[in-house]
Amino acid sequence: MDTTEKMIEVNHLSKRFDSFEAVKDVSFTVNKGDVFGFLGPNGAGKSTTIRCMLSLITPTSGDVKLFGKFLASHRSEILKRVGCIIEKPDFYKYLSAERNLEIFARISGVDSNRKDIHRMLDFVGLNGREKHKVSGFSHGMKQRLGIAQSLLHNPDMIILDEPTTGLDPQGIIDIRNLILQLSREQNKTILLSSHQLSEIEIIANRMVIINRGVTVIEGEVAHLLNAQELIVRMEVNDVALTLSLLKEEFAQIIVQREEGNVLHFSVNRNHIPDLIKKCVARDILIYAIESKRKLEDYFIQMVTN
């Protein structure tokens, strides 16, 4: 019996805007304590799916369950336990950081006092900026303030839609550390959407990839990004001789394509040293050899396309 508590269940979700189908068939499950990567290239339907999960958009079909309850029938009850940032966090520019948080706390169902708000601003590294108007904040500061507002009511689950977009490298590291801190120290369940596989790989333990509004793959990050199974690009002086070698000595290797003197094939990482040795033994000159993990290669193709 599966005893894992399911925090998010998205089942065959679709959303059509007039003639445009932004989401066709997206399904995935997020378990308690997960840092769940929601991955897809730009325009894949990530934001639309997240908006459906937060009742900003009504799905055309399919359903969303959070904490085991249907969003459509338990909206307020569910949203009391969710903190989120959708795309970029927008605030009332003419109000101070403190006043903005007061406004969002008031309708989040908690009575946050000034001390709580200052503590939260301190947590996200905005201490000393309490009275400053948001109009003067940088993008990174607004992201931090966005995280502060999403945590004000101490939610069990946090949904962050591309929280590092537009940040400088240091800002990305800071936000990433903040997310890891929330997961490790406060045991929050976090859904993090991104179009960067590298980002998800660092932070998430489970992930789903969607493309063109459809779920492509879902599972453990460590399993999906298996470092043993690689896609290799090898540039040689003699393609015919190399193909003959592969056929005779490495029957398990499947050549995917040839481009001039370049071969693309999938191979287990452990076979690469042996392959190089045997090429050298047959006087095959290797000009270049590069490897990528299978999923990474697939994802890069998706993004490129």
Added chain:
Amino acid sequence: MLIKSTLNEFIKIAAKPRSYLGLAAITVLVGVILFALKADGMSFISFVTASFEQTLTFEGNILNGNLVAFIVLQMLVIHIPLLVALVTGDLVSGEAAMGTIRMLATKPISRTKLLMSKFVAGGVYTLLIVIWLGIMAVFVGKVIFGSGDLMVLNSDGLVILQEADIGWRYIGGFAVAFLALLTVSSLSICLSCFSDNSIGPIVTTMAIIILFTIIGTLDVRVFDNVRPLLFTTHMASWRSFFEDPLPVAQIKESIVILVIHNIVLILISIFKFNRKDITS
């Protein structure tokens, strides 16, 4: 939650510079009218009194605070809707334009309550505008021009109301003016639910008021059945309080039509806002 959300709306309105534009505009406009009447008011009212001078003799302080307040109201009530729409037309669409509607709509407050808090806040702002207009027109007018009987020229002729009989008429007049402006507020908030930019609902509100006013004033039979149903027709009903005898049935009809307009506009807004996909 409704009270908390309404408090939020008050904070937002109070913090926006454009909210003070209406109060400042009323101050300047009334100030200009008071100055003009103080400087050359007698020649202004001689247009009214000239036709009666052969049959009537006017004694005492004709150009008093009560008459000045009446003139101010008559001049400004038709222009105040712009000042109201400037703030209320932005209440929903402004949030969409800023992106904050996303944040609000993901909080555990129903969209109906969120919207109702905006209607309440818009209503209170409208009330403040009307109160400020009252203070500027009646009180400042009386301080500068003194008090006295009120002479009103309406379609039935010249009506002279005694000073002791005027206070309650102003209260009633301002109450109906408030209801009319509340309808403008509801209309602009309703239009705001259909838009994601701030300017659209404000301009559309004014366009509707202008269109309805033209329909209301065009003496064409084809509009005869429509005219009594337009809220703009009842925006000048405050004047009915300065008739003698008081046209109670007419005032009641105006109040009912304005209340119905408000209810219908609120219901349309709730229907639209609850079904709106927030994509901004």
